[in-house]
Amino acid sequence: MPSQEPIHLFVYGTLTDPERVTALTDKQLERVDARLSGFERVNSPLGYPFILPKIGAVVGGVLLLNIDSVSLVQLDAYEAEGDLYRRQGVMVEVVDRRVAAVTYIGHAIRALVAPSQPESLYEARTPARRLRAPLADEH
Numbered sequence: 001m002p003s004q005e006p007i008h009l010f011v012y013g014t015l016t017d018p019e020r021v022t023a024l025t026d027k028q029l030e031r032v033d034a035r036l037s038g039f040e041r042v043n044s045p046l047g048y049p050f051i052l053p054k055i056g057a058v059v060g061g062v063l064l065l066n067i068d069s070v071s072l073v074q075l076d077a078y079e080a081e082g083d084l085y086r087r088q089g090v091m092v093e094v095v096d097r098r099v100a101a102v103t104y105i106g107h108a109i110r111a112l113v114a115p116s117q118p119e120s121l122y123e124a125r126t127p128a129r130r131l132r133a134p135l136a137d138e139h
Helices: 018-025 069-078 108-112 118-125
Strands: 007-011 031-043 049-067 085-094 097-106
Touching (some): 007 085, 018 069, 031 097, 049 085
Parallel strands (some): 007 097
Antiparallel strands (some): 007 049
16 A cells, blocks of 8 residues: 655756756646755766765755655656666755655666776666665664
């Protein structure tokens, strides 16, 4: 059963443009400036960025608020979720509080940064299971 909680999406690249979001969703989504700690932004040769975990790094961006499931599917399609990017839960900082959200983490797109390194290409084609910290019961 789908979650009934509001979905907030942290964006840091092309989706920070409100006109692009409106063109994709046919909606003007509420938005606030936000920061994501523990990730770094990397630019791909394709001209759009992605983020990867990095201790001590911070990414500035925008939090799109209260996204409905239809709009999220449209945004997932735009971001090639599951292929180039993987949607993952994160905590972002908005003004003076932390807010639960999701964001698009680099997945296969990270192979484009260092295509001459075979291990980078291999890593990008394998499931991105280590992009998050293991749960206490995982070993």
